[in-house]
Amino acid sequence: xxxFLLFFTLITSMLFVGCDNIMPTFNEKTMETYKIxxxxxxxxxxSIKLLKEGNIRFLNDKSIVTNVSSERRNSLRNGQYPYxxxxxxxxxxxxxxxxxNVGLGEIFDIRIAGNVVNSDxxxxxxxxxxxxxxxxxxxxxxxxxxxxxxxxxxxxxxxxFQGNINSIIKKIKPSVKETNSLDxxxxxxxxxxxxxxxxxxxxxxxVEENKVAVxxxxxxxxxxxxxxx
Ligand SMILES: [Zn+2]
Numbered sequence: 001x002x003x004f005l006l007f008f009t010l011i012t013s014m015l016f017v018g019c020d021n022i023m024p025t026f027n028e029k030t031m032e033t034y035k036i037x038x039x040x041x042x043x044x045x046x047s048i049k050l051l052k053e054g055n056i057r058f059l060n061d062k063s064i065v066t067n068v069s070s071e072r073r074n075s076l077r078n079g080q081y082p083y084x085x086x087x088x089x090x091x092x093x094x095x096x097x098x099x100x101n102v103g104l105g106e107i108f109d110i111r112i113a114g115n116v117v118n119s120d121x122x123x124x125x126x127x128x129x130x131x132x133x134x135x136x137x138x139x140x141x142x143x144x145x146x147x148x149x150x151x152x153x154x155x156x157x158x159x160x161f162q163g164n165i166n167s168i169i170k171k172i173k174p175s176v177k178e179t180n181s182l183d184x185x186x187x188x189x190x191x192x193x194x195x196x197x198x199x200x201x202x203x204x205x206x207v208e209e210n211k212v213a214v215x216x217x218x219x220x221x222x223x224x225x226x227x228x229x
Contacts, residue, residue: 058100059223065103066103136213148176155173
């Protein structure tokens with residue numbers, strides 16, 4: 001009998017609540033001021049403003065479900081206009097769409113452990129800025145990065161690693177050699193990756209033409225992102 005009552009209550013409550021209330025709801029007040037990126041090309045400054053606003057929502061536990069609806073998916077069916085290329089670590093705690101509280105079609109993601117780039121990653125970035133008109137490339141490092149820590153332990157304490165992890169370590173090593181702590185190495189690595197990106201002839205030209213900006217950032221695991229000028 002108890003089981004029947006529980007089932008009955010569940011079914012009737014579902015009927016009264018209706019589907020709309022089960023689905024995630026939007027914060028209408030926030031949505032009023034939230035500019036949904038469209039086909040118009042934003043500037044790097046406008047792009048940074050959107051990312052900062054999204055991070056503040058995330059940091060304050062005010063994230064909204066945004067730009068994932070069927071309407072949004074259909075609007076992106078024939079093209080994408082991501083206003084930021086974000087080069088971040090593969091770390092499961094540093095997912096760009098979550099920490100910047102954005103949806104589909106907003107961020108063009110490049111993710112390799114240690115937020116390093118190789119020729120494939122550079123090719124992906126070049127594609128985004130050349131063919132999708134993304135105005136911003138943001139390289140973001142983060143607190144307690146395991147990849148940088150591996151490189152740090154390799155350089156400072158001669159800790160050995162196996163396999164292709166060494167390919168990533170090799171890229172981060174120069175940044176570690178220039179610094180005296182893990183956090184310093186994380187910051188230096190972000191700077192060096194940004195320099196490597198700026199050295200791509202395609203990107204260099206777009207930067208000189210003021211069509212693209214390359215910026216650096218740091219994510220603290222408490223949720224805050226600092227985007228450097
Ligand atoms: Zn990391």
